Amino acid sequence: MNFDYNEEQQLLADSVRRFIQKDYEFEARKKIVGSAEGYSEKVWGTFAEMGLTGIPFSPDHGGFGGGAVDLMSVMEAFGEGLVIEPYLATLLGGLCVARAGSDAQKKAILPQVVEGRLKMAFAFSEKGARYELAPSAVKAKKAGSGWTLDGGKVVVLGAPAAGKLVVSAQAPAGPSLFLVDAKAVKLKPYRTLDEMRAADIVLSGAAGELLGAEGKGLAVIEAVVDFATALVCAEAVGAMKFACDTTLEYLKTRKQFGVPIGTFQALQHRMVDMYIAYEQAKSMACLACSKADSAADARERAHAVSAAKIKIADTARLISQESIQLHGGMGMSEELKVSHSFRRLTMIAQQFGDADHHLERFASA
Amino acid sequence: MDLNYSQEELAFRDQVRGWLKANLPADLRDKIANYEELTRDDLLRWHGILAKQGWVAPAWPKEWGGTGWSVVQRYIFEEECGYAGTPPLIPFGLSMCGPVLLKFGTEEQKKKFLPRIYQGEDFWCQGYSEPGSGSDLASLKTKAVRSGDHYVVNGQKTWTTLGHYADWIFCLVRTDPTTSKRQEGISFLLIDMKTPGITVRPLILMDGGHEVNEVFFDDVKVPAANLVHKEGEGWTVAKYLLGHERMNTGRIGASKRELAKLKEFAAGQQKGGKSLMDDPRFRDKLSRLEVELMALEITNLRFLDRMRRTGQPPGADVSMLKIKGTEIQQGLTELMMQAVGPLAQPFKAVNGDAAFDEFTAAIAPRYCNFRKTTIYAGSNEIQRNIIAKMTLGL
Numbered sequence: 001m002n003f004d005y006n007e008e009q010q011l012l013a014d015s016v017r018r019f020i021q022k023d024y025e026f027e028a029r030k031k032i033v034g035s036a037e038g039y040s041e042k043v044w045g046t047f048a049e050m051g052l053t054g055i056p057f058s059p060d061h062g063g064f065g066g067g068a069v070d071l072m073s074v075m076e077a078f079g080e081g082l083v084i085e086p087y088l089a090t091l092l093g094g095l096c097v098a099r100a101g102s103d104a105q106k107k108a109i110l111p112q113v114v115e116g117r118l119k120m121a122f123a124f125s126e127k128g129a130r131y132e133l134a135p136s137a138v139k140a141k142k143a144g145s146g147w148t149l150d151g152g153k154v155v156v157l158g159a160p161a162a163g164k165l166v167v168s169a170q171a172p173a174g175p176s177l178f179l180v181d182a183k184a185v186k187l188k189p190y191r192t193l194d195e196m197r198a199a200d201i202v203l204s205g206a207a208g209e210l211l212g213a214e215g216k217g218l219a220v221i222e223a224v225v226d227f228a229t230a231l232v233c234a235e236a237v238g239a240m241k242f243a244c245d246t247t248l249e250y251l252k253t254r255k256q257f258g259v260p261i262g263t264f265q266a267l268q269h270r271m272v273d274m275y276i277a278y279e280q281a282k283s284m285a286c287l288a289c290s291k292a293d294s295a296a297d298a299r300e301r302a303h304a305v306s307a308a309k310i311k312i313a314d315t316a317r318l319i320s321q322e323s324i325q326l327h328g329g330m331g332m333s334e335e336l337k338v339s340h341s342f343r344r345l346t347m348i349a350q351q352f353g354d355a356d357h358h359l360e361r362f363a364s365a
Numbered sequence: 366m367d368l369n370y371s372q373e374e375l376a377f378r379d380q381v382r383g384w385l386k387a388n389l390p391a392d393l394r395d396k397i398a399n400y401e402e403l404t405r406d407d408l409l410r411w412h413g414i415l416a417k418q419g420w421v422a423p424a425w426p427k428e429w430g431g432t433g434w435s436v437v438q439r440y441i442f443e444e445e446c447g448y449a450g451t452p453p454l455i456p457f458g459l460s461m462c463g464p465v466l467l468k469f470g471t472e473e474q475k476k477k478f479l480p481r482i483y484q485g486e487d488f489w490c491q492g493y494s495e496p497g498s499g500s501d502l503a504s505l506k507t508k509a510v511r512s513g514d515h516y517v518v519n520g521q522k523t524w525t526t527l528g529h530y531a532d533w534i535f536c537l538v539r540t541d542p543t544t545s546k547r548q549e550g551i552s553f554l555l556i557d558m559k560t561p562g563i564t565v566r567p568l569i570l571m572d573g574g575h576e577v578n579e580v581f582f583d584d585v586k587v588p589a590a591n592l593v594h595k596e597g598e599g600w601t602v603a604k605y606l607l608g609h610e611r612m613n614t615g616r617i618g619a620s621k622r623e624l625a626k627l628k629e630f631a632a633g634q635q636k637g638g639k640s641l642m643d644d645p646r647f648r649d650k651l652s653r654l655e656v657e658l659m660a661l662e663i664t665n666l667r668f669l670d671r672m673r674r675t676g677q678p679p680g681a682d683v684s685m686l687k688i689k690g691t692e693i694q695q696g697l698t699e700l701m702m703q704a705v706g707p708l709a710q711p712f713k714a715v716n717g718d719a720a721f722d723e724f725t726a727a728i729a730p731r732y733c734n735f736r737k738t739t740i741y742a743g744s745n746e747i748q749r750n751i752i753a754k755m756t757l758g759l
Contacts, residue, residue, distance in 0.1 A: 001374070001437070002367045003667045004674070009366075069366045248757055268753040269746065275757065276685050283663035284656070290368050307656045314653075359649045362656070 003286060005073055013073030015050060020081035026337045029082060038197040039085045039161055047087065048116025056091060057098055061110035067293035068227055072234040072285070079238020082340055084196050086119055088235075089158025092228050093120025096166040100177050100212030100220045109164065109179070121162035121182075123153035123201055124221060131353040133168075133221050138203060140169040140176060140210075147171070147210055149178060149203040159199040160189040167208065173215030178208030194344040222298065226305045229352040230288035233305075233312045236348045237285045240278045240315065243323040243341045247271065250327055267326060274319050281315040284308040303365040306358040312348070313355035320345035368663065370441070378441050385449040388414055397450040398626075400727035402574060405488065405530040411452040412485035422459050422483055424611075426467065429475075430483045436672055440612050440665075447618025455527060458482040458489035460611060462535050465553070465602055469594040478555070492522040492536030492556070492580060493603070500747050502537070503547040503600065507582060509538040509554060511589065511596075516540070516554060518562075518585040524741075528565050528578035531558050537603055540596050553599035555591040562586070570737070572730035573713065607743075612669060614683050615690030617662045623697045624655060631704045641704060650703075654696045661689045681755040684748035691738035691745065698732040705729075 005013060024043065032040045047053055055071055057063025064070070071091075078087065094113040097105055097120075112118035126137040138151030149169050159165060165180045184206040189199040212220060251262030251271060261267055288308035295301035320342040324331035331338055353361070370378065393407060415421040423439045425431035434442065446454075454460075463482050466475050481487045498505040507520025518538055528534065534556050541550030556563070562585040568577045594602050628651070634641040641647050668682045702709050709729040711721035719726075739745045753759040 001370055001666060001670055003670045005366065072366075248759075251759065262759045265750070265753075268757075268759050269749045271757060271759065272749040272752045275752065276688060279664050279667075279685065280657070280660040280689065283660045283667060286366060286368060286667070287659065287663055290366060307659055310653065310656050311660055356649075359652050360645075362652050363648050 009070055009073050012051075012070075013077060016052070016074050016077040017080075019046060019050070020077060020083070024081050024083065026340075029084070033084060033195045037161065038191065038195075043085055044116055044119070047085065048114075052087070053090065053116050054114035056095060057110050057114055058106075061098075061106060062114040063110070068230045068234075068289035069293055071231055072289045075231050075234035076238035076241070079235035079240075079344070080242045082194075082239065082242075082337070082344055084194075086121065086158030086161045086197065088228060088231060089121045089162065090119045091231075092122035092224060093158075093162065093164065093166045095224045095227060096122060096177055096211060096220065097179065099224060100217070101179070105179065105209070105211065118163045119158065119161045120164050120166065121156050121158040122224070123156040123159065123165050123167045123180075124225070125153060125155050127152065127154045127200075131357045133225060134175050134218055135168040135170050138167060138169040140171040140178060140208060142172075143207075147178060147208045148205045149180065149208045150205060152200065152202050154200045155192075155198050156201055157192070157196060157198045159187060159201060160197045165201070166211065167203065168217060168221055169208070171210075171214050174218070175221065176214050176217040177211040177220060179211055180206055180208045192347065194347045195340070219298065222302070225352055226301055227292045229305050229309055230285070230292035232348050232351050233281075233285040233288045233308050236312045236316050236345060237278070237282045239341045239344050239348070240281060240319045243319050243338060243345065244271075244274050244278050246338050246341075247274065247323045247326050250330075254328075270322055270326060274322050277315045277318050281311055284311040299365050302361060306353075306362040306365060309353060309358040310355050310362060313350070313358070316345040316349040368666070370437075374437055374441060377438055378445060381442050381445045382449070384418070385445060385451065388418070389449055389451055390414075393452055394450055397452060399724055400731050403452055405527075408452055408455055408530070409485050409488070412454060415454070416484050421454065421485075422463060424460075425463060425479075425483075429467065429479050436612065437669055440669055443611070443613035444618035447613070447616055447620075448622050450619075450622055455488070457491050457526075457531075457535070458485075458487065458533075461491060461606055462489050462533075462555070465535070465593060465606060468605060469553075469602055473590070474555075474593065487532045488527070488530050490525050490528045490531035490534045490558075492525060492534045494524045495521060496523050500744060502603070503551070505537055505539060505551065507536065507538045508542065509540050509552060509587065511540070514589050516587045516589060516592070518554070518556065518582045518587055520582050522580040522582075523577075524568070525565075525578045525580045526576055528558075528580050529567060529575065534558055534580065535593075537599050540599075544597070548600040550597050551599040551603075552596050553593040553602040554587055555593060556582075556585065556587050560585050560587065570734060572733040574730070574734060612665065612672070612679060612683070612686070615661050615665050615686040616694065617658065617665060617690070620658055620690070620693050620697060623694075623701075624658060627651070627697060627701050627704060630701070634704055634706070647700075647703065651700055654693060654700065657689065657693050657696070661686070661693060664689070681752045684743075684751045687742065688739075688745045688748050694738050695735050698728075698735045701728050702732045 052074055054063035055066040059065050094110060097109045138149055140147050140149050149167060162182050165182055167178050167180050169176055169178055186202040187199045189197060192198050248271060251267060252260055254261050285308060288305045291301050291304035323338050324342055327338055330336055333339060393411060422430050423432040423434050423442060427433050466478055493502060495505050495507060509516040509518045536554050536556055537551055538554050539550055540552040544550035562583040564581040566579045567575045568579055569575055631641040636644050665686060668679055672679055705725045705728045708725040711726040
């Protein structure tokens, strides 16, 4: 039993935190949000220099061969800083290639990802299908030696910046994964509530390269989405930490009736409940990341990840709502970062499945 | 990061588990499983079994019978007892008076009391709360006046758990009513319950059970040798005890056992031709509670791990474990109530003939009884005050 990060993980966490404090504070972030691309190529370059884009990929492709636990401290720091770069999206796409792709495909794609030259996205959500992972709205059919894809995907996070997409599709033999050039699809990009960039995409006979065996895609999709869910749990913990810390600071400095409002017991107890919930959520993020790496089978992994996501979803709502309430009117203002952690936490609560979705999955796993 | 126990800790857990399986008497195990009231003899029998094994006071120094276990081993032992469903070890002697004597007692006091506490020869209870002093303990009024080599004690204690079983009571009493600070002038006295002038009156709780009492002191003569620490510095002793709360405050082992029992029971209940476990409304509540329990267990392990690494006492962390642990315990009794449904209603037999299932009839009284958990040992609101002050600096 050991809940500490190892030395490498700690060093990485420290350097990411230092970078965010120095170069990604709230004003700097605001500029990036307002830019045409909605992310910073310079920041992305720094991520690559720091090795962040290589953490979960094999040393054969220039990566570090790490897992969710190694990414946990990075995601927590990103959550605290409300980083909007398409980091998770790129990892997701890359992980699909790493887990399903052939050696040649991995060699072609992963070094580019690790070196920060290629951003990716994973297109798996379909309109009206909510959190269902088995594809049906995109169909794949054989065309000569390759495949063509037809249909649409929605809310593909990171798609506007991506060079390559991984698209889930229904092939004759069942759910399958395809590598698709971003130029081959029609993109309808937008900003998300939490200031990330995403797109709905339309595929009309888009050329796709099969990743892994035809019809065997679902297990890979589930594993990659569980991995990503564990990572957003860690990211949520970071955003919760920011929301709790900034609210506590506000209680100590904001004065009404001649005293700091933190002297009022009604507010103290609400603040305490936020911190208790934060600690409980952090414990579940540890569990999710640990099991995403080392679960004996898919069922054990699903059980732990869904348990964590239930807790994270409930706590994200509690902490985000309370952080605004305790800030009073100021919490409503876009000028305060706490209104942005509210937005991110609200989205995370539903990303990769809301509490109800995971309650269903938890009970059946 | 590694969430699992080490090989050595797992081996220790298996050893404890195996020993409990072999040594927990079946009749005691069944009484616990069926929520039956435990007699004084039941409690002492289990105490005696552990004392014989040398496991009754793991946290004490080795010279007084402690086991020398690490904090993690102690936690494992306590949670395994909870999971196996052993009778509780009554904390007043082993975890309260004992540690106080070890820290503040004279050699004479230690020699006189500690071996008897260890062997279960003296049954102890706690004299803290008074009718006017609950959460505001420092307002206590029971007074002790020095007269030669005795104190004369007058006043009343209340909510005295198992006072009707007790041989001894440790009390906070006011020895100096003139101090400017209320926390000063309080002393810590050990009082023999057989002393003339002590009256114990039962307080029957809403579940019909007798576990707490009122204790009246009417010119009770207490030898001055029974004063612990200095006269007027009893508050220091009381505060030390608060900081001495144990890491199993969350009672995770016991809650895991209750959860398993709840699932088993609910699986056998039918609703619309299906098991209650297949009813999404019920199941979601159960799942959320299970997740809370998972989170509490990992949080508890995180705190233990930190304690082991820093050597620092847990401080306000224990308050968090108490709040979450008791909320979960209450949540379990609430869902069990829901699971038994209409069978929650039968309460007590008339004419000596219990024409109802005694297990299901025990659920509602237990639900009533467990409302105490968020009130006792520092109400959950007091625990929030502690966290606000100590952890958050508010």
